[in-house]
Amino acid sequence: xxxxxxxxxxxEKIIELRLPxxxxxxxxxxxxxxxxxxxxxxxxxxxESLKTAISEAVTNAIEHGNQQDAAMKVVVxxxxxxxxxxxxxxxxxxxxxxxxxxxxxxxxxxxxxNADKGGWGIWLIRELMDEVEFTTAPSGGNQVRxxxxxxx
Amino acid sequence: MIxxxxxxxxxxxxxxxxxGFEVIARDAVAAFARRMGLAADRVEDLKTALSEACINAIEHGNSLSPGTRVAVVCHCDAERLLVEVHDQGLQSYTPKGDPxxxxxKLAGLGPLRGxxxxxxxxxxxxxxxxxxxxxGNCFWLAYFRQPVVGCR
Numbered sequence: 001x002x003x004x005x006x007x008x009x010x011x012e013k014i015i016e017l018r019l020p021x022x023x024x025x026x027x028x029x030x031x032x033x034x035x036x037x038x039x040x041x042x043x044x045x046x047x048e049s050l051k052t053a054i055s056e057a058v059t060n061a062i063e064h065g066n067q068q069d070a071a072m073k074v075v076v077x078x079x080x081x082x083x084x085x086x087x088x089x090x091x092x093x094x095x096x097x098x099x100x101x102x103x104x105x106x107x108x109x110x111x112x113x114n115a116d117k118g119g120w121g122i123w124l125i126r127e128l129m130d131e132v133e134f135t136t137a138p139s140g141g142n143q144v145r146x147x148x149x150x151x152x
Numbered sequence: 153m154i155x156x157x158x159x160x161x162x163x164x165x166x167x168x169x170x171x172g173f174e175v176i177a178r179d180a181v182a183a184f185a186r187r188m189g190l191a192a193d194r195v196e197d198l199k200t201a202l203s204e205a206c207i208n209a210i211e212h213g214n215s216l217s218p219g220t221r222v223a224v225v226c227h228c229d230a231e232r233l234l235v236e237v238h239d240q241g242l243q244s245y246t247p248k249g250d251p252x253x254x255x256x257k258l259a260g261l262g263p264l265r266g267x268x269x270x271x272x273x274x275x276x277x278x279x280x281x282x283x284x285x286x287x288g289n290c291f292w293l294a295y296f297r298q299p300v301v302g303c304r
Contacts, residue, residue, distance in 0.1 A: 015176060018164040028163060028183040035179035039172065070161070 017076040019058070021066035021091070026058035029076050029089075036078050037085055040150060049128040050085070050148055056121035057089040057144050065091025065142045075137075084130075084149045093141030102134040160229045161188070169220040169239070174206035177224050181235060185295070188228045194295055197275040198235070204268040205237040205291045213239025213289045232277070233295045241288030245281055 017032055019025045030051045037047045058074055066072040072092045079086040102122055126132050131147035163184050167173040178199045185195050206222055214220040223238040252262040272279050278294040 013168050013170075013173075015167045015173070016165065017180065020161050020163065022161070024187055025163070025184075027187060028180055031183035032165070032176060032180040035176045039175065 011082065013080040015078040015080075017078070019074045019076065020070050021062045021068055021072045021074055022070050023059065023062055023068065025074075026055045026062065029054050029058045029074075032076070033078055033085075033087060036080060037148075040080055040085060042085070042148070042150060046148060050087070053125045053128045053146055054087055054089065056125050057087070057146065060097075060121055060144075061089055061091035061142065064095055064097065065093055067094045069094060075139075082150075083152070084147055087146045087148070088143060089146075090137035090139065090143040091141040092139055093137070097134065097142040099134075160227045162228075163226045164223065165225075166221050166223040169210045169214040169217065169222050171207065171210055171216075173222075174203045174210065177206050177222070178203050181224060181226060184226050184228075185233055188233050189297065190233060190295055198233075198293065198295060201272045201275040201279070201293050202235060202237070204271050205293065208268055208291065209237050209239035209289070212243050213241060213245065215242040217242055228297075230297070232297055235293045237291045237293075238284065239288045241284070241286065244283065245289045245291075247281070 015032065015036060017029060019028055033054050034047050034051050037050050042050070054076070058076065061074040062068060066074065072094065075088075075090045077086075077088040077090075079088070105123060125144070125146060129146040130149045131145075133145045135143045135145065137143035163180075165177055165180050167177060181202055182195050182199050185198055186192075190198065202224070206224070209222045210216065214222065220240045220242065225236045225238070227234045227236075252266075254267070256262060257267070272291070272293065276293045277296045280292055282290050282292070284290050
């Protein structure tokens with residue numbers, strides 16, 4: 001993998017992380033992203049937002065995309081640019097993400113009466129990141145691309 | 153020396169070969185080691201030893217060459233945590249016999265730098281070097297797990 005890529009005039013630094021699909025390892029992604037974001041100059045509150053968003057994305061990849069199969073990997077790419085940090089989280093797609101769940105807005109009133117309190121992860125990611133896009137990874141798995149802008 | 157079993161939990165990280173990125177590797181691997189149950193003081197030892205190994209990879213193995221990368225691979229089984237640091241081998245490591253002691257260095261018998269490998273040996277349970285041929289150099293750091301329990 002190269003360090004510098006296509007965007008003219010913009011230098012990119014890429015960190016690649018491959019994690020086992022076991023709950024708990026999202027902490028490794030959180031701490032790695034936090035360390036890079038601090039080094040880039042993000043404020044503490046933005047770093048906390050980033051940690052929450054990446055935790056949700058990696059947990060989704062482990063639980064849903066890879067169905068907690070420890071032999072499967074979650075691949076996290078952190079691309080640092082001068083003015084933004086791009087985070088890509090990809091699973092191996094044992095289960096494809098339902099397109100509807102990437103756009104649905106959950107309601108707190110429903111959560112109060114329904115037994116299932118889940119389903120807030122993607123909404124949280126959308127709330128906390130500046131750009132969010134759900135695609136298919138080159139491996140065929142689910143991929144979420146998140147961008148957080150660095151305000152100068 | 154370096155062998156892993158089918159019950160191994162693994163993580164891989166790669167980053168640009170630039171001074172400063174060893175901090176991000178340190179934070180990522182520390183999170184993995186904590187997850188594996190390594191004691192807090194040993195995690196601190198690991199952070200220092202890993203930083204030294206990464207700096208060696210950046211400065212020596214990859215000769216500070218733009219576009220090169222450093223890879224860190226962590227394996228954990230019931231007995232130990234093994235961390236490998238791989239460079240691209242632009243410069244091969246050649247063992248130089250017993251390093252000078254700190255007192256000899258302070259007495260002016262050698263340069264004050266060059267204590268990284270000594271530190272690594274002091275801060276790990278086992279450590280070593282292997283050549284991966286044209287693929288580069290690999291320094292490895294090992295920490296035994298106590299009590300001996302399976303990876304979570």
